[in-house]
Amino acid sequence: MIPIHPQSARAEQLVGRLQASGHRLTPQRLALVDLLASDTSHPSAEQVYSRLKAQYPTISLATVYNTLEMLVALGEALPLDLNDGCTRYDVLRPAAHPHVICRRCGRVADLDLDGVDAMLDQARAAVQYEDLQARVHFDGICPTCARNPTEPEEGSGA
Amino acid sequence: MIPIHPQSARAEQLVGRLQASGHRLTPQRLALVDLLASDTSHPSAEQVYSRLKAQYPTISLATVYNTLEMLVALGEALPLDLNDGCTRYDVLRPAAHPHVICRRCGRVADLDLDGVDAMLDQARAAVQYEDLQARVHFDGICPTCARNPTEPEEGSGA
DNA sequence: TTAGGTGCAAATCATTTGCAATCTC
DNA sequence: GAGATTGCAAATGATTTGCACCTAA
Numbered sequence: 001m002i003p004i005h006p007q008s009a010r011a012e013q014l015v016g017r018l019q020a021s022g023h024r025l026t027p028q029r030l031a032l033v034d035l036l037a038s039d040t041s042h043p044s045a046e047q048v049y050s051r052l053k054a055q056y057p058t059i060s061l062a063t064v065y066n067t068l069e070m071l072v073a074l075g076e077a078l079p080l081d082l083n084d085g086c087t088r089y090d091v092l093r094p095a096a097h098p099h100v101i102c103r104r105c106g107r108v109a110d111l112d113l114d115g116v117d118a119m120l121d122q123a124r125a126a127v128q129y130e131d132l133q134a135r136v137h138f139d140g141i142c143p144t145c146a147r148n149p150t151e152p153e154e155g156s157g158a
Numbered sequence: 159m160i161p162i163h164p165q166s167a168r169a170e171q172l173v174g175r176l177q178a179s180g181h182r183l184t185p186q187r188l189a190l191v192d193l194l195a196s197d198t199s200h201p202s203a204e205q206v207y208s209r210l211k212a213q214y215p216t217i218s219l220a221t222v223y224n225t226l227e228m229l230v231a232l233g234e235a236l237p238l239d240l241n242d243g244c245t246r247y248d249v250l251r252p253a254a255h256p257h258v259i260c261r262r263c264g265r266v267a268d269l270d271l272d273g274v275d276a277m278l279d280q281a282r283a284a285v286q287y288e289d290l291q292a293r294v295h296f297d298g299i300c301p302t303c304a305r306n307p308t309e310p311e312e313g314s315g316a
Numbered sequence: 317t318t319a320g321g322t323g324c325a326a327a328t329c330a331t332t333t334g335c336a337a338t339c340t341c
Numbered sequence: 342g343a344g345a346t347t348g349c350a351a352a353t354g355a356t357t358t359g360c361a362c363c364t365a366a
Contacts, residue, residue, distance in 0.1 A: 022320090024366070025365075026364080029321085059323080062322080062324085065355095066322090067321095081239060081241045109285070114280075119271055119277060122273050127269065129296070130298055131298045132298035133296060134295075135293075135297065136292065136293070138290050138291060139290070140288055140290035140291065141288040142287055180345095182339085182345060184347080203331080216347085216349095217347085223331065224332095243329080
């Protein structure tokens with residue numbers, strides 16, 4: 001009843017990283033990694049938790065937070081603070097990159113802008129901080145929400 | 159015993175904005191505005207609260223949050239989410255601009271980079287969001303903390 | 317076997333809210 | 342005097358922690 005095999009290449013990679021760093025591979029953890037590796041929606045811990053409860057009714061939020069924290073510590077998950085009240089996680093592209101969040105429905109999308117590196121270089125030249133990192137995100141009203149003013153697209157991608 | 163007059167031009171401006179929008183000018187509120195208008199350290203609500211308690215021992219955090227929220231609603235204060243666990247407020251430069259935060263001591267400084275507008279233009283061209291805004295901040299180890307590895311500069315600017 | 321993992325519940329921490337007393341206008 | 346504001350305390354919501362039980366290696 002328990003899948004013992006990662007469902008995707010990225011999931012397999014994550015499982016390998018976890019095990020290489022001395023962590024155990026439990027069924028819940030495998031399910032969590034499989035979920036994250038196939039989820040492009042930048043889910044929050046709460047969202048991961050409620051999706052996982054379908055397969056593992058006894059799983060707890062603490063386990064979800066623990067595992068996410070492991071992945072972040074390994075550099076395999078990127079925590080996103082997009083000012084929407086909770087931390088979201090990007091496991092598919094763990095290197096920092098810009099995101100866009102819709103202020104109405106909360107949907108988060110990736111974005112690639114070549115202006116970011118130039119700006120980081122400017123900042124490094126302007127201040128003498130060590131290990132300076134850039135955090136860039138954008139917020140606005142997504143096309144779907146703009147089209148449906150009365151019915152925000154809650155949950156469709158958040 | 160209660161100063162009835164704003165202590166600076168910016169404080170006077172803020173008082174005017176608050177009154178023009180139908181809010182009352184209470185002693186606590188005047189003291190809060192005076193404090194914010196003379197504070198370049200991007201303080202958090204908690205920091206504003208503890209500094210204000212010296213003058214108004216009975217003031218409550220709720221009052222601080224209420225007044226900050228008013229100023230934000232009026233566009234006279236910029237809330238900053240710099241991933242350090244609390245919201246900081248910039249009352250001196252309420253238009254969005256980049257900030258640098260030290261990961262060790264928490265000190266926040268302003269930064270001006272002409273690359274930001276270019277990047278925002280790129281983002282607006284890349285996605286069709288309405289009212290797209292950029293949020294940019296940097297984090298690293300400030301020169302002072304880098305110089306004193308054993309004794310982080312807690313509280314010096316946070 | 318055994319150290320790490322799990323799940324529950326309780327603890328934290330920032331922020332918000334309910335409400336009666338208070339104060340500005 | 343009317344209605345906004347205050348301050349306390351309790352509520353909220355995200356995240357963390359303590360701890361006894363469990364389980365992968």
